Amino acid sequence: MDVLVRLLQLLMLLLTLPLHLMALLGLWQPLCKSYFPYLMAALADKTNRKMENKKRELFSEIKGLMGTSGKVALLELGCGTGANFQFYPAGCRITCLDPNPHFEKFLKRSMAENRHLQYERFVVAPGEDMKQVADGSMDVVVCTLVLCSVQSPKRVLQEVHRVLRPGGVLFFWEHVAYPRGSQAFMWQQVFEPTWKHIGDGCYLTRETWKDLENAQFSEIQMERQPPPFKWLPVGPHIMGKAVK
Numbered sequence: 678m679d680v681l682v683r684l685l686q687l688l689m690l691l692l693t694l695p696l697h698l699m700a701l702l703g704l705w706q707p708l709c710k711s712y713f714p715y716l717m718a719a720l721a722d723k724t725n726r727k728m729e730n731k732k733r734e735l736f737s738e739i740k741g742l743m744g745t746s747g748k749v750a751l752l753e754l755g756c757g758t759g760a761n762f763q764f765y766p767a768g769c770r771i772t773c774l775d776p777n778p779h780f781e782k783f784l785k786r787s788m789a790e791n792r793h794l795q796y797e798r799f800v801v802a803p804g805e806d807m808k809q810v811a812d813g814s815m816d817v818v819v820c821t822l823v824l825c826s827v828q829s830p831k832r833v834l835q836e837v838h839r840v841l842r843p844g845g846v847l848f849f850w851e852h853v854a855y856p857r858g859s860q861a862f863m864w865q866q867v868f869e870p871t872w873k874h875i876g877d878g879c880y881l882t883r884e885t886w887k888d889l890e891n892a893q894f895s896e897i898q899m900e901r902q903p904p905p906f907k908w909l910p911v912g913p914h915i916m917g918k919a920v921k
């Protein structure tokens with residue numbers, strides 16, 4: 678299987694050689710950072726239509742964390758275009774964080790469309806180092822389709838744990854690897870080196886549930902879902918919450 682994967686990866690590499698050469702020369706990344714927000718904006722409505730019921734159900738739990746103030750401090754980690762805003766209840770005070778500043782234009786549009794929320798600030802930083810966000814300052818962290826792209830899921834989850842208050846909750850929705858040894862997993866391995874460039878650093882074969890289980894959360898609830906789009910090599914998804 679390993680030899681077959683290597684051969685097919687080589688074939689993919691040859692078919693997409695200009696892309697890999699540009700990446701090698703450092704020309705691809707800046708281009709990708711500029712076009713990726715447009716791609717995410719184009720996909721957001723489609724994804725939200727498919728996931729509407731599930732996202733609504735997951736984020737309805739935020740209300741329970743509001744206490745008597747009726748407010749909740751929420752960090753949208755890897756916020757992208759702000760695709761989740763429409764699912765949040767009124768009373769959320771949102772801090773957005775993303776290392777790609779090109780998302781700001783799209784973020785502002787989502788903010789204008791969701792005036793029931795209060796926006797605090799947009800922090801341009803990676804999730805691995807969120808020093809602009811104080812310890813224990815967040816009631817909720819939301820992370821959707823992000824842990825596939827970060828450099829270190831482990832460090833990001835340590836940072837999430839740090840910024841959450843005791844009892845605070847991380848809500849997640851992430852795509853993950855198919856089972857090892859399956860044909861679908863083999864194709865994920867074949868596509869991954871090319872997909873990583875197209876998808877702004879997105880890995881297809883991460884077993885993110887293991888990172889979540891190994892992080893220091895006191896309680897985790899997680900459900901596995903089939904991929905929302907069959908035509909993409911992204912695999913099954915995991916959705917759930919982790920409590921500090």
Ligand SMILES: C[S@@+](CC[C@H](N)C(=O)[O-])C[C@H]1O[C@@H](n2cnc3c(N)ncnc32)[C@H](O)[C@@H]1O
Binds near residue numbers: 717759803828
């Ligand atoms: C596939 S998009 C998902 C965006 C949004 N969360 C959504 O559900 O539509 C991945 C996002 O993760 C961000 N990202 C990449 N590396 C990151 C990192 N190290 N820390 C935080 N966010 C990161 C990207 O800039 C992008 O906004």
